[in-house]
Amino acid sequence: MNSVETKDLHLYYGDFHALKGITMGMKKNQVTAFIGPSGCGKSTYLRCFNRMNDLIDGVKIEGEIMIDGVDIYQKNIQVDDLRKHVGMVFQKPNPFPKSIFENVAYGLRVNGTKDKKFIEERVERSLKQAALWDEVKDKLKKSAFELSGGQQQRLCIARALAIEPSVLLMDEPTSALDPLSTAKTEELIHELKENYTIVIVTHNMQQAGRVSDYTAFFYLGELVEYGKTKTIFTNPKDQRTQNYITGRFG
Amino acid sequence: MAFANNTSTQNSKRLSQNVAFWIFRLLSFSVVAILVIILGFIIVRGISVISWEFLTQMPREGMTAGGIYPAIIGTLCLVVGSMLFAFPIGILSGIYINEYAKDSWFKRFVKMMTNNLAGIPSIVFGLFGMALFVNQFGFGDSILAGSLTLGLLALPVVIRTTEESLKAIDNSFRIGSLALGATKWQTTSRVVLPMAFPNIITGLILSIGRVSGETAPILFTVAAYFLPKLPNSIFDQVMALPYHLYVISTSGTNIEASRAMAYGTAFVLIMIVLLVNLLANWLRRYFSRKVKMN
Numbered sequence: 011m012n013s014v015e016t017k018d019l020h021l022y023y024g025d026f027h028a029l030k031g032i033t034m035g036m037k038k039n040q041v042t043a044f045i046g047p048s049g050c051g052k053s054t055y056l057r058c059f060n061r062m063n064d065l066i067d068g069v070k071i072e073g074e075i076m077i078d079g080v081d082i083y084q085k086n087i088q089v090d091d092l093r094k095h096v097g098m099v100f101q102k103p104n105p106f107p108k109s110i111f112e113n114v115a116y117g118l119r120v121n122g123t124k125d126k127k128f129i130e131e132r133v134e135r136s137l138k139q140a141a142l143w144d145e146v147k148d149k150l151k152k153s154a155f156e157l158s159g160g161q162q163q164r165l166c167i168a169r170a171l172a173i174e175p176s177v178l179l180m181d182e183p184t185s186a187l188d189p190l191s192t193a194k195t196e197e198l199i200h201e202l203k204e205n206y207t208i209v210i211v212t213h214n215m216q217q218a219g220r221v222s223d224y225t226a227f228f229y230l231g232e233l234v235e236y237g238k239t240k241t242i243f244t245n246p247k248d249q250r251t252q253n254y255i256t257g258r259f260g
Numbered sequence: 261m262a263f264a265n266n267t268s269t270q271n272s273k274r275l276s277q278n279v280a281f282w283i284f285r286l287l288s289f290s291v292v293a294i295l296v297i298i299l300g301f302i303i304v305r306g307i308s309v310i311s312w313e314f315l316t317q318m319p320r321e322g323m324t325a326g327g328i329y330p331a332i333i334g335t336l337c338l339v340v341g342s343m344l345f346a347f348p349i350g351i352l353s354g355i356y357i358n359e360y361a362k363d364s365w366f367k368r369f370v371k372m373m374t375n376n377l378a379g380i381p382s383i384v385f386g387l388f389g390m391a392l393f394v395n396q397f398g399f400g401d402s403i404l405a406g407s408l409t410l411g412l413l414a415l416p417v418v419i420r421t422t423e424e425s426l427k428a429i430d431n432s433f434r435i436g437s438l439a440l441g442a443t444k445w446q447t448t449s450r451v452v453l454p455m456a457f458p459n460i461i462t463g464l465i466l467s468i469g470r471v472s473g474e475t476a477p478i479l480f481t482v483a484a485y486f487l488p489k490l491p492n493s494i495f496d497q498v499m500a501l502p503y504h505l506y507v508i509s510t511s512g513t514n515i516e517a518s519r520a521m522a523y524g525t526a527f528v529l530i531m532i533v534l535l536v537n538l539l540a541n542w543l544r545r546y547f548s549r550k551v552k553m554n
Contacts, residue, residue, distance in 0.1 A: 060439060067363060094441035104432040106451055117440035120450070166436070173441060 013207035019073035043222035097175035103162035105154035117173035140168035160191025306527030318488035322513030334498030341407025354422025378416035383476040390480035406482025421463025425456040458547040465540035
């Protein structure tokens, strides 16, 4: 079953045609990786799913995006409700200048949760899901800025999980992390797919191979090839995919 | 080895660097020196006048004796009044310009007007204040008219400070908040403003320093030449430190006799501004620590 589905999606930055008619579906509770050289449109495509492109002036979108059966660009969609449903983790860890606890509780609070006990339980559960609980359980009141980069990124994952999205978007989540933190984060992605549909943009081909079930290769705003990760990496059909994954350009 | 040879080009580029740095160093020292000389001059001449009596008594004998109590109180009233007016309007405008206004001709127009407002000479504010607040609105020469005029003068500073402080907050914090389903207002009020707060407050306090020393805007709108009593309401006139200083140094009854009083007044005025600046520094450090902690 597809959790995210787009039909003939075009996106323009002013005159620049950044996404050229992308039709694909991302399977529920699977990890889908987007790969491709810089500027190929993979991050832009990802940001369509929680309508982050709305924040950029001059962006025009045509086509259809369905998430769990709902057209997210129809008029009566409230973007803040959509973003509760579709969480996102960014390239650089961006915790708020608040305590560790308040960072995770933030999403619940802005969405109107007041029950203290509920918030406490949810914070603990999210930190456990993000494999951070043991490291921070004694210093929940400390500033999130005191954590290491890798810990901050897992905090951001916990923050996104706290509001129980069904889809989790990850935009190069390990590009600012050291190898050890990267390994931890990848392990985490494996565990999370049981409950979430994960879409990850990555520059790192080995990473796509390690964490994803499906891989899509983008080039110059087009979806070149999409299929099971194993197939894409061992037996690509398109010459451009072949060239990219063997490192001949990129 | 090649890098051990001191060729003449390498020597000359090092020499020119040394010369340049020495010039920069001297110039920055001279800035400090000028400030120290001004402060020292005022302190040396003024400190002998400072006494409990000088700070708490009415002026007497044609302002050649007694104190400057009503001028101190008057300046305090004007500072508080102008800030009550300028802070809310200025802060909210700054938030609107930086967080909400889309990049359009209207936003550019508002920003341009704010900059122009900051460039208007303060005496023009005084004249405008007299025409509008004193005469048109019928407030007369009063704390209210003077505060509004000074508030207008402080407004562009407050707007710019707020705007710049907000602009300094990295966009990733806003995006992180929006991605969690927060609305724009929640993002602004819960993430962006607390982060910008230390810098905003510093700018606000510095604008207080600016306002407390202004003479021209209060000249036609509130300041009294000689009024040895405290105000009862916002419709009363008051004396004010900068204007009092001007009066006793240029048009008092006996300028020679009140010379010492003038330095004393200047001393008090400078100390107020200095204290306000120190307070600004302290508050900024206090709040930046606090923001990180909670």
